[in-house]
Amino acid sequence: xxxxxxxxxxxxxxxxxxxxxxxxxxxxxxxxxxxxxxxxxxxxxxxxxxxxxxxxxxxxxxxxxxxxxxxxxxxxxxxxxxxxxxxxxxxxxxxxxxxxxxxxxxxxxxxxxxxxxxx
Amino acid sequence: xxxxxxxxxxxxxxxxxxxxxxxxxxxxxxxxxxxxxxxxxxxxxxxxxxxxxxxxxxxxxxxxxxxxxxxxxxxxxxxxxxxxxxxxxxxxxxxxxxxxxxxxxxxxxxx
Numbered sequence: 001x002x003x004x005x006x007x008x009x010x011x012x013x014x015x016x017x018x019x020x021x022x023x024x025x026x027x028x029x030x031x032x033x034x035x036x037x038x039x040x041x042x043x044x045x046x047x048x049x050x051x052x053x054x055x056x057x058x059x060x061x062x063x064x065x066x067x068x069x070x071x072x073x074x075x076x077x078x079x080x081x082x083x084x085x086x087x088x089x090x091x092x093x094x095x096x097x098x099x100x101x102x103x104x105x106x107x108x109x110x111x112x113x114x115x116x117x118x119x
Numbered sequence: 120x121x122x123x124x125x126x127x128x129x130x131x132x133x134x135x136x137x138x139x140x141x142x143x144x145x146x147x148x149x150x151x152x153x154x155x156x157x158x159x160x161x162x163x164x165x166x167x168x169x170x171x172x173x174x175x176x177x178x179x180x181x182x183x184x185x186x187x188x189x190x191x192x193x194x195x196x197x198x199x200x201x202x203x204x205x206x207x208x209x210x211x212x213x214x215x216x217x218x219x220x221x222x223x224x225x226x227x228x229x230x
Contacts, residue, residue, distance in 0.1 A: 004161075033217060035218070035219075037221075042223075043208065043223060044222075044223050044224070045162070045210065045212075045221035046221075047218050047219070047220060047221075050217065050218055091162075095217075105164075105167065106152055106154070106164030106165075106167050106175065106177065107152075107154075107162070107164060107219060109161030109163070110161055111159075111160060111161055112160075112161050
């Protein structure tokens with residue numbers, strides 16, 4: 001079974017609209033971390049937001065927020081007021097295991113969602 | 120620039136040749152990761168160092184692949200006897216607190 005599932009291969013969204021990118025995950029470890037990265041066409045992976053499994057509140061970073069629903073094993077990324085520069089690939093990723101101030105294991109990534117913002 | 124750097128950015132080689140890539144992490148980061156990304160896929164974890172110790176290796180890391188981080192600073196990833204299936208983007212990342220910061224990658228093309 002896939003550990004990270006992103007069911008939207010591609011999305012077209014009008015500029016200034018809000019966007020929700022879906023991510024579900026599968027783990028039996030009670031301690032884990034969830035990450036979202038953006039990869040523009042230039043290729044670099046840009047860290048956007050992090051949510052720990054024990055965090056009580058949903059993470060927010062500027063226009064990015066993470067809709068964390070632990071019981072559903074869902075960690076959707078919400079981008080408010082989308083901009084043309086948001087067009088990119090978006091990857092959800094998970095790190096399993098205890099987290100005590102530093103990531104231990106490598107990240108497991110989903111297949112990504114290609115987001116295109118239209119003017 | 121204090122981000123993760125990788126060298127070279129592009130490498131074209133013939134099948135059977137050996138190649139070596141270098142990664143310089145963010146200076147205060149003690150953890151360093153290598154990933155491989157093929158077209159249309161997310162990155163796949165290869166290996167991880169904490170300081171100079173290689174603590175984890177993926178099953179993707181065949182015996183033709185070797186990685187080192189001799190002084191706990193920069194790291195090298197060597198691929199021996201390259202195959203066409205090795206063509207991919209090789210990404211390096213470093214971390215101190217959890218978030219992994221990625222370099223620009225080395226794109227390998229094996230002819």
